[in-house]
Amino acid sequence: MAFIFAIGGTPERPPPMSMLGIKWKLHGTGKSIKPGHVVAPDERLAWPLTIGVGMQHVVAMFGATFLVPIITGMPPATTLFFSGIGTLLFLVITKGRVPSYLGSSFAFIAPIMASQQQFGVPGALGGVVLAGALLALVGAIVQKFGAEWINRLMPPIVTGAIVALIGLNLAPAAKQNFAAAPVTAVVTLATIILVSVLFRGILGRLSILVGVVVGYLVAMLRGEVSYDKMNAAAWVGLPQFQTPEFHIGVLGLFVPVVLVLVAENIGHVKSVAAMTGQNLDGVSGRALMADGAATVLAGIGGGSGTTTYAENIGVMAATKVYSTAAYWVAGIFAILLSFSPKFGELIATVPPGVLGGAATMLYGMIGILGVKIWVQNKVNFSNPVNLTTAAVALIIGIADYTLTVGELTFTGIALGSAAALVIYHGMKPSRRPVEPWRNRSPSRRDCRRLPRPPPTLPRSGLPGSARS
Structure with missing residues (x-):
């Protein structure tokens, strides 16, 4: 109690340090978890066990986080540095209520690669900064007014279409790397498929990382790996920082990414809330602002845009x-690893064949994730509004x-995302449900041909009604 008063707090109002979300209660004895119980966000196990779990999180994010800079030609160590910084910033802004690691977002791959061709790496980084700033602005609006307007702007049919087209748009890039070393690519892809199908738990979730490791070993045996840059790199040193340049031409590439990041973040917060049994709606805006701020920092220093990680x-x-x-x-561990240039150059030695095999699965998974959004939300494709929205956008x-x-x-x-939004919101008002029993008194003939729906049937289930 005396300590609380000494640093300016009161029993009713915790000291400012607790607002950072870095005060944890010990869960039970700190050595075990009782059946049916979970360690809540504001709790922790004993530090040795907590450190072990933290290391598992690094392993889980490792493969996906490094694939983005390797594919886009960005410095892996720099991306790792900003993913660690972004994670800590996220925890502070959300006051420790939303457990999450911020890793490289796959949604940035296509716009970064496209903008590099026209504006170089600095121009791509400028696009990352703009996307992060816009995401933070959306987060501030959500924190002020709630997230319901996002659901109206981007119903499942629109969100699914945008996520799907981002993944499928990258198919030519996967093919190009695959063709560079077909044997290595096939081994990598086959390993990913087998591990994801045959194994459950953490190993199954790390199937891409396992596939990359196996493919890398095959590439070494085939002489496809060069270690010249790694041998010349120092063991300890600063990551390679770069500054952005801003071009109006990148706006059309990066704005659609914000829509995907919003959907990913909101989905992550809802998933954590469901698993922990806590209501986290009040911090949805903070989560978006935190991810936006982390992405801005990454773009300013030479890293890739971030997102909350399902892994x-x-x-x-x-x-x-x-x-x-x-x-x-x-x-903290990710930041420490980033200060080894030799480690960063080792990651950068992954050859095109391995990337081609991994990207074939990865880009396809992004595309199918959009389909999964449709399935989970029971999107009705007999509705012409939904059908045309998805068909044209894809x-x-x-x-x-x-x-x-x-x-x-x-x-x-950009065009596909715009098409999804314009077609859906443009066509939906003109689509009127046919409900003769609501508009007039039915005749006996109508009653014979059109049976009345059960009284408890929801409106979305009526024939001809628009359903997202």
Whole structure:
């Protein structure tokens, strides 16, 4: 009690330090978890066990986080540094209520690669900064007014279409790397498939990492790996920082990514809330602002944009440990690893064949994730509004349609996302459900042909009604 008063707190009002979410209660004895119990975000196990769980989170995010900079040609160590910094920033802004690791977002791969061709790496980093700033702004609006408006703007049919077209738009890039070393690529892809199908738990969730390791070993045997840069790198040193440049031409590439990041973050918060039994709606806006701020920092320094990681949800589900203390460990450990240039160059030695095999699965998984959003939300494709929204958006995204207006160049991802939003919101008001029993008194003939629905049937289940 005396300590609380000494640093400016009161019994009713905790000291400012607790607002950072870094005060954890010991869960039970700190050595075990009782059946049916979980370690809550504001709890922790004994520090040796907490450190062990934190290391698992690093392993879980490792493969996916490094794939993005390797594919886009960004420095892996720099991306790792900003993912660690971003994770700690996320924990502070959300006051330790949302356990999450911020790793590289796959949604940034396509816009970064496209913008690099026209504006180079600095121009791509400028796009990352702009996307992060816009995401933070959306987060501030959500924190002020709630997230319901997002659900109205991006119903499942629109969100699923955007996520799917981002993944499928990358198919040509996967094919190019695959063709560079077909044997290595096939081994990598086959390993990923077998591990994901045959194994459960944490190993199954790390199937891409396992596939990359096996493919890498095959590439070494085939002489496809070069260690020249790694041998020349120092063991200890600063990550390679780069500064962004801002071009209006990247807006059309990066704005659609924000829609995906919003959907990912909101989904992550809801998943954590369901697993921990806590109501986290009040921090949804903070989570978006935190991810936006982390992405801005990454873009300013040369890293890739970030997002909340589903891979780490798998670790939490397996261990029943939702403690944010473990994520502090993971973030700090990631930062420490980033200060080894030799380690970063080792990651950068992954050859094209391995990337081609992994990307074939990875990009396909992103595409199917969009389909999963439709299935989980029971999107009704007999409704022409939903059908046309998805059909047009996917073709534009997969074929990579391009539109140039002055200095602005809109590619398949931007145009497909815009098409999904415009078609859905443009057509929905004109789609009127046919409900004769509501509009007039039915005749006996109507009663014979159109049976009345049960009184308890929800409106979304009526024939001809619009259902997202």
